[in-house]
Amino acid sequence: MAxxxxxxxxxxxxxxxxxxxxxxxxYEMASIMRARSKDQDMNVKWGSLYTVVQNLEKHxxxxxxxxxxxxxxxxxxxxxxxDAGRREMVEWTRELVSTxxxxxxxxxxxxxxxxxxxxxxxxxxxxxxxxxxxxxxGARRAGLAEHAKDVPRxxxxxxxxxxxxxxxEAAWVASMIEELASGSHPDLAxxxxxxxxxxxxxxxxxxxxxxxxxx
Numbered sequence: 548m549a550x551x552x553x554x555x556x557x558x559x560x561x562x563x564x565x566x567x568x569x570x571x572x573x574y575e576m577a578s579i580m581r582a583r584s585k586d587q588d589m590n591v592k593w594g595s596l597y598t599v600v601q602n603l604e605k606h607x608x609x610x611x612x613x614x615x616x617x618x619x620x621x622x623x624x625x626x627x628x629x630d631a632g633r634r635e636m637v638e639w640t641r642e643l644v645s646t647x648x649x650x651x652x653x654x655x656x657x658x659x660x661x662x663x664x665x666x667x668x669x670x671x672x673x674x675x676x677x678x679x680x681x682x683x684x685g686a687r688r689a690g691l692a693e694h695a696k697d698v699p700r701x702x703x704x705x706x707x708x709x710x711x712x713x714x715x716e717a718a719w720v721a722s723m724i725e726e727l728a729s730g731s732h733p734d735l736a737x738x739x740x741x742x743x744x745x746x747x748x749x750x751x752x753x754x755x756x757x758x759x760x761x762x
Contacts, residue, residue: 558595
């Protein structure tokens with residue numbers, strides 16, 4: 548497992564990937580990254596850009612090569628990527644692509660306590676989610692097709708991946724709705740009985756107790 552990086556904010560990776568193209572100042576970095584929607588690819592907090600660039604310079608991944616001034620604007624420091632910065636960018640990319648990292652979407656948190664909701668209501672909520680997912684998928688497909696007319700596929704692969712994840716989620720949600728609607732879900736009777744009586748059925752209580760002990 549890779550050790551902690553000297554600058555582990557993902558915004559740093561976006562900065563390195565941007566500055567590798569040419570030297571630039573922080574304002575230009577931010578403008579380019581915003582134009583490329585980097586804040587949709589990773590959790591970017593724009594307010595931390597100054598600190599991230601400062602830390603990249605501190606650890607030798609960027610270097611100050613002077614400053615520029617346009618009109619009455621204040622001087623802006625120009626940075627370029629170093630050889631160490633290029634190595635860091637490549638190694639970081641290799642790690643992100645090759646090594647799965649546990650990620651817990653909010654949906655997983657909801658599913659983990661889904662039994663708190665009656666099966667019928669759960670099915671209705673999942674139908675609502677499915678409808679929203681389908682709207683998003685349709686918009687993403689249209690956007691991807693439009694961008695593909697002018698942008699090489701290499702620069703759209705993150706969009707392809709996100710679309711695939713959405714499609715997989717929609718398929719799973721649809722299958723769960725079908726199980727609840729048809730009565731084929733194996734735990735449906737126990738689940739419904741819990742809400743009908745207000746008491747956890749013995750078999751469910753046993754499973755919950757076993758999980759608590761094993762956890």
